[in-house]
Amino acid sequence: MSENSLRPSLRNQNHRLVVLVALAAAALSLLPIWGGSAHAQKREVPSTRQMVQYSFAPVVRKTAPAVVNVYVSSRVKTVTSPFAGDPFFERFFGESFGMPRERVQRSLGSGVIVSPDGVIVTNAHVVKSHGETEIRVALADKREFDATVLSRDEKSDIAVIKIKAKGERFEFLKFEDSDNLEVGDLVLAIGNPFGVGQTVTSGIVSALARSGIGRSRARASVFIQTDAAINPGNSGGALVDVAGKLVGINTLIYSRSGGSVGIGFAIPSNLVRLHVESALSGRSVAQPWIGARLEDMTRELAEGLGLNRAVGALVARIDATGPAAKAGLQAGDVITRIDGFEVADAHAAYYRLTTRGIGNAAELSVRRKGAIYTVKLPLAAPPKPGPDDVRNLSGNHPFDGARVMNLLPGVADELGIDESDGVAILSVRPGSVAARLRLRPRDVIVSVQESRVNSIEELERMIGNRQRLWVIGIKREGRLLSLEIPG
Numbered sequence: 449m450s451e452n453s454l455r456p457s458l459r460n461q462n463h464r465l466v467v468l469v470a471l472a473a474a475a476l477s478l479l480p481i482w483g484g485s486a487h488a489q490k491r492e493v494p495s496t497r498q499m500v501q502y503s504f505a506p507v508v509r510k511t512a513p514a515v516v517n518v519y520v521s522s523r524v525k526t527v528t529s530p531f532a533g534d535p536f537f538e539r540f541f542g543e544s545f546g547m548p549r550e551r552v553q554r555s556l557g558s559g560v561i562v563s564p565d566g567v568i569v570t571n572a573h574v575v576k577s578h579g580e581t582e583i584r585v586a587l588a589d590k591r592e593f594d595a596t597v598l599s600r601d602e603k604s605d606i607a608v609i610k611i612k613a614k615g616e617r618f619e620f621l622k623f624e625d626s627d628n629l630e631v632g633d634l635v636l637a638i639g640n641p642f643g644v645g646q647t648v649t650s651g652i653v654s655a656l657a658r659s660g661i662g663r664s665r666a667r668a669s670v671f672i673q674t675d676a677a678i679n680p681g682n683s684g685g686a687l688v689d690v691a692g693k694l695v696g697i698n699t700l701i702y703s704r705s706g707g708s709v710g711i712g713f714a715i716p717s718n719l720v721r722l723h724v725e726s727a728l729s730g731r732s733v734a735q736p737w738i739g740a741r742l743e744d745m746t747r748e749l750a751e752g753l754g755l756n757r758a759v760g761a762l763v764a765r766i767d768a769t770g771p772a773a774k775a776g777l778q779a780g781d782v783i784t785r786i787d788g789f790e791v792a793d794a795h796a797a798y799y800r801l802t803t804r805g806i807g808n809a810a811e812l813s814v815r816r817k818g819a820i821y822t823v824k825l826p827l828a829a830p831p832k833p834g835p836d837d838v839r840n841l842s843g844n845h846p847f848d849g850a851r852v853m854n855l856l857p858g859v860a861d862e863l864g865i866d867e868s869d870g871v872a873i874l875s876v877r878p879g880s881v882a883a884r885l886r887l888r889p890r891d892v893i894v895s896v897q898e899s900r901v902n903s904i905e906e907l908e909r910m911i912g913n914r915q916r917l918w919v920i921g922i923k924r925e926g927r928l929l930s931l932e933i934p935g
Contacts, residue, residue, distance in 0.1 A: 639685025739770010849880020
């Protein structure tokens with residue numbers, strides 16, 4: 449065989465060697481250095497098609513066993529007729545006419561095991577209770593277990609549940625610091641879309657710190673946006689990086705059709721981890737009380753303050769006795785950074801303060817009259833209400849059956865209420881006057897008979913005398929409702 453006939457074979461071998469080297473370099477560039485940040489080393493942009501053609505299979509093998517299907521069954525009683533219990537109708541149709549009937553509501557979602565003893569993170573709306581509830585989780589290996597709820601926070605849409613299985617050890621995912629994510633990072637979404645079974649989709653981080661989206665009422669809610677396909681049933685599933693660590697919990701999508709259009713959102717792992725740690729210690733996640741109300745910047749506000757960009761969190765109001773005032777913050781200040789991270793809006797600011805944690809201090813960069821100041825802000829726990837700040841109301845008035853609370857500093861933030869004046873409704877007793885009037889928890893009573901309500905004492909004085917016509921003012925989700933009710 450001639451020398452020339454060997455040359456094509458050698459060239460092919462050299463080409464394959466170059467491709468293998470390129471693939472190895474690409475894989476290494478995507479893996480974090482052990483013991484350091486995933487972004488501690490400088491990463492290069494792939495320069496060839498071969499450098500981005502690799503398999504996610506090793507990551508999926510590592511992570512999929514820790515992602516579970518969550519099945520929820522709730523037994524609820526429903527009244528089949530508004531005339532149930534009416535003697536006239538019972539005379540003709542029998543005593544069982546219109547009586548409550550029991551039916552089973554079923555829902556499904558996904559969850560992520562985050563500890564070897566079976567602690568699972570999912571969405572609060574996945575395990576929403578409508579009565580007597582049974583939660584069942586199915587693992588990737590088809591084993592099934594009962595589970596119980598440890599904590600459930602509707603405002604942030606995060607729930608922590610635990611598998612009922614003594615002595616069992618489970619595959620679990622470790623948390624990654626979601627602050628290490630960058631736009632363009634590769635991610636995988638794992639869950640149970642439409643109940644078809646465990647499904648893996650891939651994409652990138654499309655954006656960070658998205659806010660004002662979806663069902664979440666928490667001020668500290670920001671989201672990771674991804675184009676990895678997320679569909680109904682994926683709620684509570686895992687968003688993982690290429691190192692196989694948990695960076696987020698998939699929670700919602702933007703879609704006009706109900707299916708994925710490449711705009712999905714996940715709760716960052718740093719906030720999720722805070723909820724897990726709190727649930728395991730038997731407490732709820734409390735947002736730090738700073739004694740200030742923060743608002744989003746608008747173009748008009750930015751122009752009025754002489755700013756060229758409508759970014760940052762505006763200090764709209766200051767409590768003279770709160771931590772913010774003592775630290776030197778003033779109304780009209782614009783918070784631009786917290787602990788070195790840029791603050792896009794009020795949601796981002798509350799997120800940074802919440803994940804920093806009560807008992808710590810946050811370093812704020814503040815713009816005031818064209819100058820930049822640094823403020824060290826201590827993060828305090830919300831003041832606890834005293835026994836006289838909570839009352840159960842009863843009597844011949846519209847609030848019979850309502851449990852109410854004075855809106856003390858920090859209480860409004862804890863309840864997710866934007867008001868600082870008035871009396872908040874904490875709960876409503878079923879069948880009471882307040883329930884029939886459809887008053888709700890987190891409603892704020894602001895006026896009675898067109899007189900302003902500032903405290904429970906004032907409210908009790910106003911409702912002490914019976915009226916022919918009650919006129920009450922209620923603040924609900926930022927809207928003022930005026931109700932006229934016969935006495």
